[in-house]
Amino acid sequence: MEHAMKRKPFPWHLVVFLAPAVLVYTVFMIYPMVASLTFSLFQDAGNGRQVFVGLGNYVRLLTDPLWRDPFWNAFRNNLIFFAVHMTVQNPVALLLAALLVTRVRGAWIYRTVIFTPAILSAVLIGFAWKLILSPTWGIWLPLLDRLGLGDNEVAVALLGNPSSALLTLSLISVWQNVGIPMMLFLAALIRVPRELVEAAQVDGATGWRVFWNVQFPLILPTVGIVAILTFIGNFNAFDLIYATQGALAGPNFATDILGTFFFRTFFGFQLRPGDPHMGATVAGVMLLIILTGVLLYLYGWQRRVGEVQY
Amino acid sequence: MRPRWLSGLAAHAVLLGYSLLVLFPIVLVFQNSFKDQMAIFAEPLRPPTPETFSLEGYRTLFEVANFPRYFLNSLTVTVASLFLIVFLGAMAGFALAEYRFRLNTFLSLYLALGIMVPIRLGTVGLLRLMAAWHMVNTLTALVLVYTAMGLPLSIFVLSRFFAQLPPDFKDAARVDGASEYRVFWMVLPLVRPALGTVAAISMIPIWNDLWFPLILAPSDRTKTIVLGAQVFLGQFLNDWQAVLAALSLAMIPAVLLYLVFSKQLIRGLTAGAVK
Numbered sequence: 198m199e200h201a202m203k204r205k206p207f208p209w210h211l212v213v214f215l216a217p218a219v220l221v222y223t224v225f226m227i228y229p230m231v232a233s234l235t236f237s238l239f240q241d242a243g244n245g246r247q248v249f250v251g252l253g254n255y256v257r258l259l260t261d262p263l264w265r266d267p268f269w270n271a272f273r274n275n276l277i278f279f280a281v282h283m284t285v286q287n288p289v290a291l292l293l294a295a296l297l298v299t300r301v302r303g304a305w306i307y308r309t310v311i312f313t314p315a316i317l318s319a320v321l322i323g324f325a326w327k328l329i330l331s332p333t334w335g336i337w338l339p340l341l342d343r344l345g346l347g348d349n350e351v352a353v354a355l356l357g358n359p360s361s362a363l364l365t366l367s368l369i370s371v372w373q374n375v376g377i378p379m380m381l382f383l384a385a386l387i388r389v390p391r392e393l394v395e396a397a398q399v400d401g402a403t404g405w406r407v408f409w410n411v412q413f414p415l416i417l418p419t420v421g422i423v424a425i426l427t428f429i430g431n432f433n434a435f436d437l438i439y440a441t442q443g444a445l446a447g448p449n450f451a452t453d454i455l456g457t458f459f460f461r462t463f464f465g466f467q468l469r470p471g472d473p474h475m476g477a478t479v480a481g482v483m484l485l486i487i488l489t490g491v492l493l494y495l496y497g498w499q500r501r502v503g504e505v506q507y
Numbered sequence: 508m509r510p511r512w513l514s515g516l517a518a519h520a521v522l523l524g525y526s527l528l529v530l531f532p533i534v535l536v537f538q539n540s541f542k543d544q545m546a547i548f549a550e551p552l553r554p555p556t557p558e559t560f561s562l563e564g565y566r567t568l569f570e571v572a573n574f575p576r577y578f579l580n581s582l583t584v585t586v587a588s589l590f591l592i593v594f595l596g597a598m599a600g601f602a603l604a605e606y607r608f609r610l611n612t613f614l615s616l617y618l619a620l621g622i623m624v625p626i627r628l629g630t631v632g633l634l635r636l637m638a639a640w641h642m643v644n645t646l647t648a649l650v651l652v653y654t655a656m657g658l659p660l661s662i663f664v665l666s667r668f669f670a671q672l673p674p675d676f677k678d679a680a681r682v683d684g685a686s687e688y689r690v691f692w693m694v695l696p697l698v699r700p701a702l703g704t705v706a707a708i709s710m711i712p713i714w715n716d717l718w719f720p721l722i723l724a725p726s727d728r729t730k731t732i733v734l735g736a737q738v739f740l741g742q743f744l745n746d747w748q749a750v751l752a753a754l755s756l757a758m759i760p761a762v763l764l765y766l767v768f769s770k771q772l773i774r775g776l777t778a779g780a781v782k
């Protein structure tokens with residue numbers, strides 16, 4: 198007893214509090230990630246054995262025409278997908294948030310309605326839009342006729358044409374997710390002190406000027422958060438493309454992004470069997486892309502903008 | 508300066524216009540799911556009338572696919588995962604906020620990694636692990652993966668809430684001889700709003716996920732509602748009544764949950780992003 202009093206007892210409560218979370222997280226998140234990265238350094242040698250090939254799989258992915266072409270195609274499409282979100286989704290979200298923060302009547306109704314698609318599965322959203330845009334149903338064919346596009350092949354089957362499918366799916370994704378950045382912008386705008394806005398208004402600044410000169414600079418940290426969340430979400434996207442266009446991301450791989458490319462590589466498609474080693478390699482490259490984005494955000498953006506105080 | 512009512516009107520016009528753009532596809536799918544095939548194609552924009560009303564789509568749905576089962580699977584997985592995310596997250600968050608110990612900073616950073624890195628990228632390792640443990644096609648596999656996925660943000664948000672609690676209350680309890688576990692139980696109700704927000708923001712990606720059900724639990728016994736809908740929609744591509752019914756039925760529970768939890772959800776969405 199005397200001994201125990203003198204020495205600090207081992208902090209068992211720390212273990213009890215932390216072990217369950219750390220264990221589940223380590224076994225089902227960190228370990229698989231590490232295992233997957235390790236796995237990408239090996240290749241099947243036949244008869245169930247594996248040989249270490251170093252970065253061989255990565256070299257193959259980036260140089261072998263069989264892998265290189267589909268990989269860059271998916272990467273380029275993913276960049277376009279991201280660019281549409283950055284240039285359409287986030288500005289629209291900012292506009293909606295800027296309008297909502299002026300305390301228009303019924304702001305909470307608008308807010309609730311506009312956020313609704315974001316709580317639905319991309320599978321359902323994708324399919325609903327697929328039906329609406331389908332030439333079979335033809336809901337918007339009368340509208341096209343009026344616009345003089347009734348005979349335009351691309352406009353009639355937006356999801357069926359390689360030239361329009363990716364852009365259409367990007368916009369569907371924007372339509373679904375715009376509520377998320379809108380809420381983040383709104384929360385940031387609400388935190389801007391009212392006195393600052395009112396002072397500017399007293400000085401005779403218009404709503405437009407007040408927004409760009411007073412409110413926007415103060416929510417720059419949120420702009421960065423929205424950008425990095427968009428980036429991570431987009432380079433990890435899969436559900437919408439898979440649900441509407443299938444694993445082949447048609448037409449003719451025009452809507453293939455890294456998520457669908459990863460899925461096909463891992464599980465195979467048509468006559469090509471899946472290759473877990475190359476699948477792990479694609480995942481490794483995706484991880485690298487996302488980490489690059491995160492580091493750019495942390496060091497390039499947050500360091501400079503993060504100190505804004507108000 | 509423009510008159511105030513004019514700019515107010517413009518704001519309403521934009522917001523109303525966008526709201527209609529949001530509601531149009533959802534309402535369109537929903538109303539057409541109660542119509543017969545002819546009416547769906549002839550006049551898609553008209554709500555069902557007594558003449559065009561039909562539940563044929565829903566009948567097909569219940570005959571062919573086991574939607575109640577899928578729904579139950581989704582509910583089981585989501586509730587179990589949320590319980591673990593919130594409870595384990597609260598324990599860990601409390602420990603990180605309350606105690607100073609050598610590994611504190613390291614553990615906080617280690618656990619925060621998962622906020623930025625998507626768990627999907629470990630799928631190859633995860634599937635091999637689940638296969639080795641004979642857990643493929645079990646709901647347990649999904650629960651464990653979603654728990655691992657949700658814990659980082661849960662711990663991050665909750666530890667900040669625990670850190671804001673005043674120490675007097677806890678110290679008073681300790682002087683009275685309360686164990687650390689008792690102290691935890693005593694402060695847990697104080698962060699109840701935070702627990703609600705964490706549950707609300709963690710819920711959406713779990714309920715809506717297609718990836719892990721597709722890869723870890725694709726059997727008919729373990730299909731979630733999203734995967735069930737996805738498979739059904741693919742098979743019944745040309746039965747428009749059934750497809751519209753499936754879409755509507757899969758949307759309803761999510762919308763209901765949203766209406767119930769929208770307050771927590773919106774608070775959580777904004778709390779999680781505050782630096």
